[in-house]
Amino acid sequence: MKTVAISGVGLIGGSFALALRKAGFSGRILGVGSERTRAEAVKLGVIDAGCSLEEAASTADLIFLSQPIFRVLEEIDLLGAAARAGCLVTDAGSTKGLIAKRGAASFKGAQFLGGHPMAGKEARGVSSADADLFRGRNWVLTPAKLADLETESAQWLMAQIRAFGSRLVILDAEEHDKLAAMTSHLVQLISTSLAATLAGVPEAKRTAGPAVIEMTRVAMSPFGMWHEIFATNPENVRQAIDAFIRNLEEARALLDSGDLEHIFDKANQAARLLRSPNVIDFQK
Amino acid sequence: MKTVAISGVGLIGGSFALALRKAGFSGRILGVGSERTRAEAVKLGVIDAGCSLEEAASTADLIFLSQPIFRVLEEIDLLGAAARAGCLVTDAGSTKGLIAKRGAASFKGAQFLGGHPMAGKEARGVSSADADLFRGRNWVLTPAKLADLETESAQWLMAQIRAFGSRLVILDAEEHDKLAAMTSHLVQLISTSLAATLAGVPEAKRTAGPAVIEMTRVAMSPFGMWHEIFATNPENVRQAIDAFIRNLEEARALLDSGDLEHIFDKANQAARLLRSPNVIDFQK
Numbered sequence: 263m264k265t266v267a268i269s270g271v272g273l274i275g276g277s278f279a280l281a282l283r284k285a286g287f288s289g290r291i292l293g294v295g296s297e298r299t300r301a302e303a304v305k306l307g308v309i310d311a312g313c314s315l316e317e318a319a320s321t322a323d324l325i326f327l328s329q330p331i332f333r334v335l336e337e338i339d340l341l342g343a344a345a346r347a348g349c350l351v352t353d354a355g356s357t358k359g360l361i362a363k364r365g366a367a368s369f370k371g372a373q374f375l376g377g378h379p380m381a382g383k384e385a386r387g388v389s390s391a392d393a394d395l396f397r398g399r400n401w402v403l404t405p406a407k408l409a410d411l412e413t414e415s416a417q418w419l420m421a422q423i424r425a426f427g428s429r430l431v432i433l434d435a436e437e438h439d440k441l442a443a444m445t446s447h448l449v450q451l452i453s454t455s456l457a458a459t460l461a462g463v464p465e466a467k468r469t470a471g472p473a474v475i476e477m478t479r480v481a482m483s484p485f486g487m488w489h490e491i492f493a494t495n496p497e498n499v500r501q502a503i504d505a506f507i508r509n510l511e512e513a514r515a516l517l518d519s520g521d522l523e524h525i526f527d528k529a530n531q532a533a534r535l536l537r538s539p540n541v542i543d544f545q546k
Numbered sequence: 547m548k549t550v551a552i553s554g555v556g557l558i559g560g561s562f563a564l565a566l567r568k569a570g571f572s573g574r575i576l577g578v579g580s581e582r583t584r585a586e587a588v589k590l591g592v593i594d595a596g597c598s599l600e601e602a603a604s605t606a607d608l609i610f611l612s613q614p615i616f617r618v619l620e621e622i623d624l625l626g627a628a629a630r631a632g633c634l635v636t637d638a639g640s641t642k643g644l645i646a647k648r649g650a651a652s653f654k655g656a657q658f659l660g661g662h663p664m665a666g667k668e669a670r671g672v673s674s675a676d677a678d679l680f681r682g683r684n685w686v687l688t689p690a691k692l693a694d695l696e697t698e699s700a701q702w703l704m705a706q707i708r709a710f711g712s713r714l715v716i717l718d719a720e721e722h723d724k725l726a727a728m729t730s731h732l733v734q735l736i737s738t739s740l741a742a743t744l745a746g747v748p749e750a751k752r753t754a755g756p757a758v759i760e761m762t763r764v765a766m767s768p769f770g771m772w773h774e775i776f777a778t779n780p781e782n783v784r785q786a787i788d789a790f791i792r793n794l795e796e797a798r799a800l801l802d803s804g805d806l807e808h809i810f811d812k813a814n815q816a817a818r819l820l821r822s823p824n825v826i827d828f829q830k
Binding site: 378380381382399400402431433437438441442444445446448449450451452453454455456457458459460461462463465466467468469470471472473474475476477478479480481482483484485488489492493496499500502503505506507509510511513514517518520522523525526527528529530531532533534535536537538 | 662664665666683684686715717721722725726728729730732733734735736737738739740741742743744745746747749750751752753754755756757758759760761762763764765766767768769772773776777780783784786787789790791793794795796797798801802804806807809810811812813814815816817818819820821822
């Protein structure tokens, strides 16, 4: 593995570059993106040089797509035709079903293997990139078939993911989207809807405590990214919302009875399971 | 102010004692509670001595009730009759309507002034008590009439609250319960219902990221305390749930349209307002 190209050298792409270096990668790291972003990434020492997607397609051994989902889909079409044989293309898109389908349809000589590092922070851009961003986080790969994991490039990518301190998770793309609807997309909509509800309560901050502050943090996420996630996973998200509302309505019905205890117990157990040791410690 | 008695020397009561000392109070601090708790609190240097509620009623200048709500209601009845003239009784109960009514009905010679310090942490008990627990948090007082704030004891209590680094908030008890239903009780039920929904998704932890970990933290709260909160504020909580579900259903209906943006914008603004500087900084 001599040359890695990263399309979209922002928080995720930049952190991928820094994490590779920290894991010992000594080859060339190229960055694809706007003139300004490329220049900033070179100046910060995150990448060695900027290049076009076409140049990346003809020279890189691994291409990492860390653009928004719609742009990843476009680049998959371009790279499916242009990437040289032996090149592995992976991505960081937050939904995987459509990306996996497009990868399977577009790629011939090169290999496509979808991925989703489940990491991020509020600060964006390459200046926030962090070699340890992926440490302790799930990194999902969604092979179209299990044999996709056998290639030398795929094995190398998986070794890097483990070297980053991430928990490697192998999932079917559709299964990823069902699970992510529950654990991520629903969670965003809950935070957004809670904050939107409080928008109608001007005095809310007079009784705000730590819990509501914590529960409205992701409500400050920008809509742009989320629009593309919802647009590419709407059915699973609707089902997740419905399941959640059924649970909340059950709690509402039992509100002033002692019977609410079994819901608290179930919730308590599930919250602890999410934190159980084989998920590594998510809390920094 | 020579003698302060604290009924329920756990996390909140113990922290009140330590915060008073840190603020310079040099009088006597007595603790009411079980033999074991009193002994532990004395051993840890949190209180000077243990006593019975009757002894507190006949000797203390200020009595702070930091028991669960139902027990606070019982002690209000006892102290309304027994507390000596000039004594101020306040509390830390998480709902205020019923407590305020009971205080108004029970107290004759002594003064009752309900309160709610909006602080806490996951660890419980006097061994977790912390002189800075209330720093940067809202501390609500709910006077039955504004003149209740004019007494020397009330003025002294308010000065201590400000010395603790808390934000003093004066609210009508009913208004407190309406607001707390939105900013606290609803928030708990959302976290509980989210975790209960994930209980049906055994593979959830394979795609869990930081947001779902954060949003299910308070789902690990014990039911005991919450049962008493819901039982003493059910109507406001039901209204808060209904308002929240309306917002979530609106988001669901707009899911794959660009129109969701206005909800994100509204939510973003409300989340930022909750964090605005005049609320002090809630993030540690």
